[in-house]
């Protein structure tokens with residue numbers, strides 16, 4: 001089985017949007033759910049609707065539980081939030097969903113701005129300046145320690161791994177983005193390959209914990225994150241890669257902008273070939289796109305070009321390596 005190109009969808013997406021995705025030759029979608037949609041009935045309804053457009057839900061996530069401040073920072077209601085997370089796993093398990101997403105960043109992805117970049121030909125893209133990010137005050141009332149963040153992750157793993165194993169729903173852990181060791185007083189969980197190994201240990205080696213291999217994050221930090229080619233090989237062999245974010249940037253930190261795959265500093269064809277050579281069967285998406293241009297199809301319209309380019313690289317790599 002080869003990699004499976006994918007696009008995110010929401011329950012509010014129109015039939016036309018789903019038809020457009022279908023016509024791109026996409027068969028797998030990541031379903032973004034609101035908290036009130038985390039019931040078997042609601043998910044089944046979406047699966048049935050998507051099936052009419054030839055679309056299968058490979059994974060689903062609820063942003064509120066994917067990046068949950070109470071869980072990450074051990075706030076008073078964390079057990080309640082972990083119970084909600086586990087309830088979500090039961091529902092997804094019943095619906096036959098392969099995996100859900102987690103990212104240990106209570107304040108989400110940090111960027112300096114969204115603006116026209118040097119390499120975007122007028123497109124509005126994300127821009128990140130490490131100096132500006134590092135100058136930010138604490139995001140919470142106090143700074144947290146590395147030990148606290150890892151203790152909280154351990155606590156979460158101990159409570160959710162048994163349920164993930166029981167339900168068969170795996171978790172894809174995304175790196176902190178940007179991959180800096182500490183931002184706004186909150187240490188990052190994942191900012192290099194060693195952090196991933198530590199996280200897998202916290203899961204007691206359980207396969208229930210996998211990763212979103214975001215090439216964007218690897219490339220933002222470069223060698224400080226790890227050797228991307230060696231890491232792809234190692235984590236593929238260990239069956240950890242559930243999802244690939246196929247994204248390029250113009251440079252490593254301290255300053256980068258998000259670019260089209262063909263415009264960044266990394267050779268994305270070489271990276272694609274490595275996934276293919278390692279027989280990776282993860283879902284693969286472009287992660288981010290330029291801000292949609294008025295009148296050109298919203299997010300799916302913005303995703304379409306880059307998704308097509310990514311599919312082209314994937315097909316070429318499969319052909320070159322005799323896997324197609």
Ligand SMILES: [Mn+2]
Nearest residue numbers: 214216245287
């Ligand atoms: Mn990503």
